[in-house]
Amino acid sequence: MKVLLIQSYLGMAETPVYPIGLACLKAELHDCDVRVFDPNLPMHGSVSPYEMLSAVLADFCPQVVGISLRNIDSTNKRKVVFYFTEFVRLLRFVKTRTQAVIVVGGAGFSMFAEVIMKACPEIDFGVFLEGEKTFHELVRHLQSPEAVKSLYYRKYGEIRFTGPGEPFGFEALPDPDMTVVRLPAYLPFADSIGIETKRGCPFQCIYCPYGFLNGKSYRLKDPARIVDQLEYLAKTCGLTQFTFTDSIFNIPVDHAEAILRKLVDRRLTLQWSAWFHERELDETFIQLAIEAGCTKFIFSPDGFSDPALAALGKKLSKTDILRGFHLMAKTSGCEISYNFFKNPPKQSLSAFLALIGFCLKAKWKMGRRVHFEFNSLRVEPHTVLYDMAVAEGIVKREDDVLHPVYYTQRRTKYIEHLFNLALRFAGK
Secondary structure, three states, X not given: OEEEEEEOOOOOOOXXXXXXXXXXXXXXXXXXXXXXXXXXXXXXXXXXXXXXXXXXXXXXXXXXXXXXXXXXXXXXXXXXXXXXXXXXXHHHHHHOOXXXXXXXEOHHHHHOHHHHHHHOOOOOEEEOOOOHHHHHHHHHOOOOXXXXXXXXXXXXXXXXXXXXXXXXXXXXXXXXXXXXXXXXXXXXXXXXXXXXXXXXXXXXXXXXXXXXHHOOOOEEOOHHHHHHHHHHHHHHOOOOEEEEOOOOOOOOHHHHHHHHHHHHHHOOOOEEEEEEOHHHOOHHHHHHHHHOOEEEEEEEEEOOOHHXXXXXXXXXXXXXXXXXXXXXXXXXXOEEEEEEEOOOOOOOHHHHHHHHHHHHHHHHHHHHHEEEEEEOEEOOOOOXXXXXXXXXXXXXXXXXXXXOOEEXXXXXXXXXXXXXXXXXXXXX
């Protein structure tokens, strides 16, 4: 069976991100002839991604084309880019140039599965949630899709769903096959190459769909396997820098520490970044992470007052944020990044002013080492925020929110405007 896997095209609006999801699919398809195409990589000469894709389709003649829809839109930008438009264009382009079965999956698809199946008749099958086992089973049962769990398919003009599949442990999966796309092509782009240490997230942040997508409890990968994979990629593929894709790297702490100690023991000269939770940080852990190659600590407190943090479901206090800041201020040789929402629930003028003061203090103490992102709250389905938006009349229950809708607290809406003016002035 010939299978072509395609990363959804972002129209050059973002830097390329290594297609880790497609690498995971490839690792399961050991009995197929598989190629992977990422239209987001720079093409040689003046060739467009669509010209290159047309050549790949003509040369390879796949029987199955799998398209990973990773993102619907650029949720963290002041000027939003709606990637779904480009996805539809890509889908129709493929449909007119091949007789292959078209399968769509990925986080972006799973968030809006039924809406996308209805909107895009070009899709033959939709893989819901984690795709490794579902996609492999589908390739083996194309004539009897009703036997494959976690699958959307069409029959007699209707869209049908086979029901959720059985949960499986992370250890049941092979390591992603990261040889299918040239790894060095992604090295010039910061935080492009992702490495998973776990799936799932027990936190209940009101805006976040991770629990829906990957489960609400951690499924951990053995630390030795993780470091084995990194060592292999460094020696055979030229890996020099990467990011841990976990929603939070340093929880559970013992799992993270085991990974760090093995990285130190192997003496791998790799540089990496990860998302950290301030509550579980201490000086010993930070120094161990730096020794193991961490060059960028990313934090997402999102709010800067205890009422806002509680309303966001963060399991974090302002004291935790400040304690983490003081710990990071003692470091050297690494970058620190903070993500905040402009106008979250329970925002206040005093909290806004305190946040501005915090940012100025951080810049004064750490200079160019510290960075800030100020985002709007994208309303996504399968989240508490979606229910809040319905209750407050921002969206209607029948709205699919495929096109971006944002939550901002109404009584302090002027704060969001102030942030946007400041970001525009800064050229962001």
